[in-house]
């Protein structure tokens with residue numbers, strides 16, 4: 135395997151906490167995308183409960199980790215004025231608005247759930263494939279290592295997804 139390819143598939147360990155958060159995000163995105171379709175095994179209320187759990191148990195904090203820790207560290211070495219970074223930040227705002235909309239709605243809006251699921255999934259994939267590699271390339275090793283203890287840790291990072299469908303349903 136070439137060095138380039140190895141870098142392409144491996145995440146720097148300092149960013150592991152963020153990638154673990156992403157696994158919860160992808161699971162939540164899938165629930166949202168399937169809401170109200172034959173593929174979904176959960177009611178709209180249960181999916182709303184899963185979204186609330188994801189958001190309050192780390193999703194919201196994950197956005198802050200990226201905005202308050204990751205990007206300021208990147209800004210020391212590279213320009214923030216790049217389309218990928220602008221899109222990332224705009225998507226954070228879009229998703230915050232949609233999360234509030236879905237959680238506060240008195241009637242479940244399937245279209246909003248689908249839109250949120252779609253943006254969340256694409257956003258995470260773009261961060262893993264484009265943004266994180268940019269950051270790993272720009273930051274010196276000691277800066278990456280210095281970030282690690284500041285990222286919030288989820289319950290069982292070794293297992294990735296910290297809530298299973300039972301826990302998600304029971305708190306819905």
Ligand SMILES: [Fe+2]
Nearest residue numbers: 197200257261
């Ligand atoms: Fe993000």
Ligand SMILES: [Fe+2]
Nearest residue numbers: 196200258261
């Ligand atoms: Fe992220």
